[in-house]
Amino acid sequence: MHTIIAVNHLNKTYASGFHALKEVSVQIEQGEILALLGPNGAGKTTLISIICGIVTPSSGTVTIEGHDIIDEYREARHLVGLVPQELTTDAFETVWNTVSFSRGLFGYGRNNAHIEKTLKSLSLWDKKDNMIMSLSGGMKRRVMIAKALSHEPRILFLDEPTAGVDVELRQDMWQLVRTLRESGVTIILTTHYIEEAEEMADRIGIISNGNLLLVENKAELMHKLGKKQLTLQLQDRLAALPTTLNHHNLELTENGTELVYTYHSKQDRTGITTLLADLAAADIRFHDLYTTQSSLEEIFVSLVKKPA
Amino acid sequence: MNLYAAKAIYTFEMARTWRTLAQSIVSPVISTSLYFVVFGAAIGSRINQIEGVSYGAFLVPGVIMLSLLTQSISNASFGIYFPKFIGTIYEILSAPISPLEIVLGYVGAAASKSTLLGLIILGTASIFVDVRIAHPFSMLAFLLLTAVTFSLLGFIIGIVANNFEQLQIVPLLIVTPLVFLGGSFYSISMLPPFWQTVTLFNPVVYLISGFRWSFYEISDVSIGMSLAMASGFLLAFLCVVVWIFRTGYRLKV
Numbered sequence: 419m420h421t422i423i424a425v426n427h428l429n430k431t432y433a434s435g436f437h438a439l440k441e442v443s444v445q446i447e448q449g450e451i452l453a454l455l456g457p458n459g460a461g462k463t464t465l466i467s468i469i470c471g472i473v474t475p476s477s478g479t480v481t482i483e484g485h486d487i488i489d490e491y492r493e494a495r496h497l498v499g500l501v502p503q504e505l506t507t508d509a510f511e512t513v514w515n516t517v518s519f520s521r522g523l524f525g526y527g528r529n530n531a532h533i534e535k536t537l538k539s540l541s542l543w544d545k546k547d548n549m550i551m552s553l554s555g556g557m558k559r560r561v562m563i564a565k566a567l568s569h570e571p572r573i574l575f576l577d578e579p580t581a582g583v584d585v586e587l588r589q590d591m592w593q594l595v596r597t598l599r600e601s602g603v604t605i606i607l608t609t610h611y612i613e614e615a616e617e618m619a620d621r622i623g624i625i626s627n628g629n630l631l632l633v634e635n636k637a638e639l640m641h642k643l644g645k646k647q648l649t650l651q652l653q654d655r656l657a658a659l660p661t662t663l664n665h666h667n668l669e670l671t672e673n674g675t676e677l678v679y680t681y682h683s684k685q686d687r688t689g690i691t692t693l694l695a696d697l698a699a700a701d702i703r704f705h706d707l708y709t710t711q712s713s714l715e716e717i718f719v720s721l722v723k724k725p726a
Numbered sequence: 727m728n729l730y731a732a733k734a735i736y737t738f739e740m741a742r743t744w745r746t747l748a749q750s751i752v753s754p755v756i757s758t759s760l761y762f763v764v765f766g767a768a769i770g771s772r773i774n775q776i777e778g779v780s781y782g783a784f785l786v787p788g789v790i791m792l793s794l795l796t797q798s799i800s801n802a803s804f805g806i807y808f809p810k811f812i813g814t815i816y817e818i819l820s821a822p823i824s825p826l827e828i829v830l831g832y833v834g835a836a837a838s839k840s841t842l843l844g845l846i847i848l849g850t851a852s853i854f855v856d857v858r859i860a861h862p863f864s865m866l867a868f869l870l871l872t873a874v875t876f877s878l879l880g881f882i883i884g885i886v887a888n889n890f891e892q893l894q895i896v897p898l899l900i901v902t903p904l905v906f907l908g909g910s911f912y913s914i915s916m917l918p919p920f921w922q923t924v925t926l927f928n929p930v931v932y933l934i935s936g937f938r939w940s941f942y943e944i945s946d947v948s949i950g951m952s953l954a955m956a957s958g959f960l961l962a963f964l965c966v967v968v969w970i971f972r973t974g975y976r977l978k979v
Contacts, residue, residue, distance in 0.1 A: 470820040474978050492728070495822040506813030510745060511738075522734025523821040565817065 422448040422497075422573060422604050423469065428478035430464050430628075438464040440628040442478070446573075446606060451599055452633075453619035454608040457722060461628040462608040463503060466575050470500045482573065496524065499571030503578045503608075505558045509551035513542055516550060517564045524569035536567050539594070556587045563594070574598060576607040580614060592618055612715050616640075626722035639717065646711045648679040648690065650697075650704040660700045666693050677704075683711070731823040735831025736838075739805050743839050750801075751843060754793050758847045761789050762854040765911065776913050777944040782855035787938040788910025789851065794844045794869065795876050795905055795930070799897045802836035802880030807887050810977075819978065825971035829881065836877035837870070844869050858941065864949075865940035871956045872933050878963035885976050904930045914946040929959060 423446035467473035485493040623633040766782030908930030936952025939945035
């Protein structure tokens with residue numbers, strides 16, 4: 419894998435004293451979709467804003483394809499497109515003009531064919547001569563994406579791309595992200611919808627309180643997701659596990675009144691049948707049982723609730 | 727050098743001018759025409775010549791300067807303040823553009839616009855009064871120098887301003903009095919000696935004096951002094967702009 423963005427020990431303290439990012443380090447691989455998940459105010463937008471040059475870091479470094487974002491900002495920024503969270507558009511401009519303007523800003527001459535292709539891929543072609551103020555919120559969001567894609571960036575930042583958009587547009591957006599990824603664009607998106615991260619991402623990073631708590635493969639997270647626990651509430655308290663049950667990887671909890679068996683629901687054999695048979699053989703009776711599954715949501719909540 | 731970016735900003739700003747034609751061009755032209763009707767024709771006919779120039783003609787450089795200064799400031803300050811206000815500034819900040827290119831785009835457009843306006847007013851004035859330009863190149867040089875210098879000042883104000891009121895305050899409370907008291911409508915030699923000295927602290931005096939010299943070869947201060955002062959302002963404002971971009975003041979957090 420080739421690292422396209424390297425963030426090292428990034429800190430940001432705003433003038434108000436608010437410590438928005440704390441020692442954040444992350445390597446973003448070329449061609450991946452990385453979802454940054456976190457509650458409001460966690461530091462997602464600050465991180466993106468620093469990488470894109472809108473906010474100055476207090477300390478730490480960021481390089482994009484080896485170019486430092488401050489010393490070699492031109493080379494670095496050429497590679498990046500940003501779709502911010504807020505719908506900030508020039509109300510009186512036409513769609514075509516505003517997208518052409520963005521292309522110019524990034525140092526490229528006219529390329530009508532590219533802009534036409536971009537507008538068509540975002541279903542904006544028939545709106546190209548409309549003033550932005552006449553468009554719906556969803557359409558404005560598309561215009562912002564078109565602006566970010568106007569200079570053919572290799573990295574695209576989408577800051578909460580689906581906040582406040584309807585289901586249909588959200589599906590379109592996801593499709594667009596997939597298409598972009600297929601063409602080799604690296605995508606970093608922030609979201610607080612877990613399902614979105616699950617749907618889209620190759621890797622998921624969780625930010626809370628300015629700390630990047632983890633960055634993990636979605637597959638690995640899903641593996642954790644697949645973990646289930648069977649809890650048996652015993653009729654009689656057990657002082658210790660009988661040795662005949664040792665190989666089952668059981669845990670005796672709640673002062674000896676509960677047995678917890680951890681297994682993987684996606685395995686062919688969960689081992690529950692033999693466990694129950696062995697329990698009956700050891701004459702351990704239980705009056706109730708239940709299973710629990712850790713969801714991404716639970717992992718997320720347990721991570722972000724942990725005091726930083 | 728990302729000239730495409732400077733051009734994109736310039737084109738965008740000029741497009742805004744055409745879109746707001748009434749506000750940008752027509753209204754200054756009408757208000758200056760009123761000056762000539764009132765001061766030039768109505769009152770001016772009862773005022774003696776000033777240093778051999780009819781009062782109406784004497785007014786022309788001052789009236790052009792008044793519009794040039796206020797329009798340069800308001801165009802440039804609005805041009806950069808508005809993206810800050812609505813948030814589209816994110817795109818400028820995240821694009822591979824150097825401060826020089828940003829300034830070229832915004833200040834270049836504001837200066838072009840006010841120079842154009844100055845020339846339109848000059849054209850309008852020549853309908854009402856007999857305008858004679860002794861040194862056309864010097865006249866153009868002063869026009870451009872002033873337009874660029876005060877567009878830079880406007881750019882600074884636009885960056886520093888936190889709201890629309892602050893945006894208006896400098897042109898309204900500082901620039902307009904300085905222009906009125908800077909000899910737009912009278913020769914400084916008409917003032918008592920004490921006030922003549924005080925007036926020399928008014929930077930606008932040098933601009934108007936130099937500009938008027940280009941027309942009628944009459945001036946309150948020497949042309950060299952005028953040129954030096956005008957260049958001095960340009961340099962001073964440039965330094966402030968460089969400092970703003972070095973520190974990211976009010977642009978980045």
